[in-house]
Amino acid sequence: MKTEYASAVAAVKAMESTLMTQNDIEQLINTSTKSERQAFIDSRNGDVKNISDVWDMLMTFASDSKELKILLYRNDFHNLKAVLKAMISNRDPEIYYVSPSNVTLEELKKAFRDKEADILPEHMRDTARSAYELLTRTLDGQLSDSLIDCAALEAMQKSAADCGSEFMKRYAALISACADIKTAYRCSKMGKSRQFLESAVCGSSELDKEALIRSALSGVEALYDYLKKSGYGEAAELLKENPAGFEKWCDDVIMELAADARMQAFGVEPLAAYYIAKEAELKNIRIINVCKESGTAREIITERMRKLYV
Amino acid sequence: MNSMGLALAIIGAACASLFAGIGSAKGVGLVGEAAAGVVSVDPNKFSKVLILELLPGTQGLYGLLTAILMLRKIGILGGEVASLTTAQGLMFLGAAMPIAIVGLFSGIAQGRAAAAGVGITAKKPEHNGKGIIMAAMVETYAILALLVSILIINNIAV
Incomplete structure (x- = not known):
């Protein structure tokens, strides 16, 4: 019976309560000055200031993982x-x-x-x-x-x-699939050669490398069709409309995987899930800071927010 | 005096405390690990996680109780050592089995459930009671096994 990392998982669960909620993100978007935002972030994050702090904490419990x-x-x-x-x-x-x-x-x-x-x-x-x-x-x-x-x-x-680990296999496959789609899309737009695509596309259990390259060489419409057939229809639609939306979709897919893993009481999965959640939270904070500095509309900032873990 | 009968009865008493004790030790150890993780982040939750850590400890006590009852009955603890036939010895050994085996597995299972309950306490301390109830459900089977062991011990004619 798997009972690994009981201590680390419990510590992570205690820290999950400090992760930002939807309400916190909205409050952060509503702040007007940088110092106001920083004060709010400091009040939520406590000792965990950046992703390296999260990693150091995980390594104190699970350095052998x-x-x-x-x-x-x-x-x-x-x-x-x-x-x-x-x-x-x-x-x-x-x-x-x-x-x-x-x-x-x-x-x-x-x-x-x-x-x-x-x-x-x-x-x-x-x-x-x-x-x-x-x-x-x-x-x-x-x-x-x-x-x-x-x-x-x-x-x-x-x-x-x-x-x-099934969780890590799925994580690696999804990250690779998203990266391959981005590469295929860009190469298709730029008219890159088969030779370049073959060296740049990695392939994964999610998408067939050869079929992806072939569709990218035939043009973006063929690429969209291939993605639709491969269960990545939503990704294809987003790429068509707005590539930034596709970037958000990639992060959200990983977050959905993490959200499933957090239900587990033992094992490495909840630890990895917490790290992914914290990464997404920090990305959201970065997006809010940049958008607020550049005067981006509130609706657009909300639209760009990555899915949350809590 | 048939020494084989007595030896079997003593082995039974030893099994009751040994296996149930191992179950509890494993269970309490696992919850302790999880509890330490929570306390390292929030020391204020110590009292709440302590209740969960105590839960898998009962199997060891049940094993000890069974062993004492058996040792008293055969006269090792107080009184005169009884003369047991091999059949009587096997009956005592059989009487120890419910709490020995159920104690071992329920101690470990309760430890897992309580360690998961520590996760509830860590994240949502106000729902601590739910974690305790879920872990306590496992206790039912340890109590049933203890009951069967006691009933058998009490009804063995010495």
Whole structure:
């Protein structure tokens, strides 16, 4: 019988009560000054100021969890991209580094500076070597970016399959499917070649890679048709109307997955769900701050708000 | 004196306290883990989660009670040690089984239910009572097993 992380799950449940509700978000949208917003956020968040604080808390309870580390793969690979490009162009990579991450900035810098990819986690080593070789040979940042992005999604799906967690498998598949749809859509609009699409689309259990590439090469209408046939009709409609709406849909799909996982009393799923919920909450706060600063209408801000966990 | 009969009865008493005790220890340990997680975030909830932590502890007490009743009946505790046939010894061993087995599994199951109840207390302290009721339902089966064990012990002619 699964009774893992009983302590961590209980602690997370205690903290769920501090997550923002719909009412809180509305109050935040109604604030008029930045200081007013910050005071409100501080009153709700307590000791948890940013996503790194959430991660540190989760790691105090579940530092041995391989499943949770998958949540940071996107950050890890983003940092890989950032450090690689910064080092090639002699810039300081620190400003591009995002936290939390499974790999420190120093490790990444050392891996490229000393050409020691072996100090990186196993799932990043080959990608680091290939991306470095590709970028130094072609100086094509877009090509190396797409290689790293695709590798990140593949690594997520592989690690999720290896750890056997159904929740993480579904999470990785949904993240990959959303990323692939975005890539296929952009490439279709820009008229990219099959060769580029083949390197940029990762494939997942949700969408057939070959069919997605074929439809993207035939034009956006063919892509919409393929998505409709594959159970992604809503995504296709949103892409047609407003790509920003599609971005929100992607976040909401992940949040729905997290909302199901929070019902569990044990295991890694409620911990991952809390992390996802906190990420969405912080994204909502960021959107509100940016929109309020730029004077965006209240209705539009409300429309852009990601689904909430509570 | 048939030592085999007595040995079987003592094994029965040991089983009653051993397995029910293991069930309780596992159950209380699990709830304790969950409770510690909540208290680390909100120490004010200590008293509420403590009630839930105590619930799976009863199986161990039932096992102890059964063992004492058996040991008294066979004269190990106070009085003269009874002379038991092998059949009587097996009857005592059989009498211990309901609380030993049900105690083991219900202790663990109640621990799981109570640990989940700690989650309710953590998130919605005002609904703490619901978590207690759900965990307490498991107790029914431990009580029934205790009852059967006591009835058998009382009706074994020594």
